[in-house]
Amino acid sequence: MTGEAGLPRPASPVLHVDLDQFLAAVEMLRDPSLVGRPVVVGGRGDPSLRGVVSTASYEARAYGVGSGTPLRVAARKCPDAVFLPVDFAAYEAVSARVFDAIRSLEWGGVPVLVQVLGWDEAFVGLGPDAVAPEPVEEIAARIRARVLEAEQLTCCVGIGDNKLQAKLATGFAKPRPGEPGEGRVEGPGVHRLSDQTWFPVMGARPARALWGIGAKIAQRLAAIDVHTVEDLARADPHRLADAFGPTTGPWLRRLGRGVDPSPVDPTPWVARGHGREETFQDDLTDWADVAAEVARIARRVVADIHAEGRPALRVEIKVRYANFFTLTRSHKLPAPSDDPDLLAAEAVALLERVEQGRPVRLLGVRLEMTAPG
DNA sequence: TCTGGGGTCCTAGGACCC
DNA sequence: TCTGGGGTCCTAGGACCC
Numbered sequence: 001m002t003g004e005a006g007l008p009r010p011a012s013p014v015l016h017v018d019l020d021q022f023l024a025a026v027e028m029l030r031d032p033s034l035v036g037r038p039v040v041v042g043g044r045g046d047p048s049l050r051g052v053v054s055t056a057s058y059e060a061r062a063y064g065v066g067s068g069t070p071l072r073v074a075a076r077k078c079p080d081a082v083f084l085p086v087d088f089a090a091y092e093a094v095s096a097r098v099f100d101a102i103r104s105l106e107w108g109g110v111p112v113l114v115q116v117l118g119w120d121e122a123f124v125g126l127g128p129d130a131v132a133p134e135p136v137e138e139i140a141a142r143i144r145a146r147v148l149e150a151e152q153l154t155c156c157v158g159i160g161d162n163k164l165q166a167k168l169a170t171g172f173a174k175p176r177p178g179e180p181g182e183g184r185v186e187g188p189g190v191h192r193l194s195d196q197t198w199f200p201v202m203g204a205r206p207a208r209a210l211w212g213i214g215a216k217i218a219q220r221l222a223a224i225d226v227h228t229v230e231d232l233a234r235a236d237p238h239r240l241a242d243a244f245g246p247t248t249g250p251w252l253r254r255l256g257r258g259v260d261p262s263p264v265d266p267t268p269w270v271a272r273g274h275g276r277e278e279t280f281q282d283d284l285t286d287w288a289d290v291a292a293e294v295a296r297i298a299r300r301v302v303a304d305i306h307a308e309g310r311p312a313l314r315v316e317i318k319v320r321y322a323n324f325f326t327l328t329r330s331h332k333l334p335a336p337s338d339d340p341d342l343l344a345a346e347a348v349a350l351l352e353r354v355e356q357g358r359p360v361r362l363l364g365v366r367l368e369m370t371a372p373g
Numbered sequence: 374t375c376t377g378g379g380g381t382c383c384t385a386g387g388a389c390c391c
Numbered sequence: 392t393c394t395g396g397g398g399t400c401c402t403a404g405g406a407c408c409c
Contacts, residue, residue: 052377118409
């Protein structure tokens with residue numbers, strides 16, 4: 001069986017697992033007194049500093065605080081919230097254990113395939129030739145039970161005929177924030193979308209609801225009179241290709257029709273590159289400081305790529321001025337290098353290609369690595 | 374009330390080459 | 392006379408997602 005692009009298609013349903021309020025939930029496990037309270041995890045955990053919310057607990061979401069809300073705004077909307085800093089190492093450790101627990105599950109006598117998407121999400125599926133004997137809803141229930149048993153965390157599961165459908169189905173399974181002062185309102189925990197229910201459920205929803213369509217693409221679609229998922233499915237493919245290009249156009253059309261030929265790919269993640277960026281609490285005005293900070297950040301990134309054992313092939317810097325205007329400059333190296341002095345000097349040299357003298361709010365350095373192996 | 378940090382992929386224009 | 396046309400590499404920026 002082949003999909004639209006001639007790629008193998010999942011023969012069995014796909015599941016998407018999404019941990020509930022993950023960062024806040026980990027913090028509640030460490031400090032049970034937080035349970036039931038509005039908890040905001042983000043930045044340095046100090047709402048008087050620059051930063052945004054990474055995860056808000058459902059109690060905090062009831063006050064209109066969500067991912068991406070500036071911490072200062074969150075503190076105004078929900079003054080009683082507990083603010084906590086992002087603890088990368090803690091979430092990574094719990095996340096790894098959760099997905100290991102899911103990987104230990106079998107489905108029809110065969111280990112499941114797990115494709116991790118981030119700290120708190122994964123697709124779960126079977127190989128292309130495997131056939132699941134039991135109803136997929138039973139697997140969903142076993143995943144939720146295993147995650148709860150192993151790590152005392154709750155999660156939701158979406159089921160679909162492909163990854164796109166499974167990912168969107170999870171949204172219907174999720175709890176919702178209640179009224180301010182209340183806790184969460186439980187959702188069903190599991191929801192299933194399929195080729196049969198795609199248009200009845202999704203057709204009238206805005207195209208923006210699709211995974212991969214953001215505000216900008218939605219706006220450009222509206223300009224060619226495509227507003228809903230069904231509009232997108234019915235749109236003239238040539239018109240989409242003209243407006244969005246030969247790759248993005250057909251991909252948008254597939255999104256509208258609920259088609260996704262990509263398999264669940266359990267191959268461990270290999271980063272193309274690593275970068276670090278830093279927003280300064282006070283804008284930098286002295287460009288000697290700017291150069292020194294770029295060199296410092298570059299050396300940290302070099303340490304990151306040393307951990308992978310792959311040299312850098314391209315150096316990129318990012319400069320965000322106080323007015324939020326942001327630009328990047330990059331340079332391909334004549335030969336791969338992992339030399340901290342050389343790479344820091346390359347990063348600093350790129351500063352010569354931006355306008356200097358204006359106050360700087362953020363600096364970033366990114367190193368692209370050679371392919372592994 | 375200002376707007377994080379870590380990534381990926383796609384597009385588009387110019388350079389350069391045949 | 393007017394100024395090919397395709398392919399690839401490099402760079403900058405845009406858009407999206409978690």
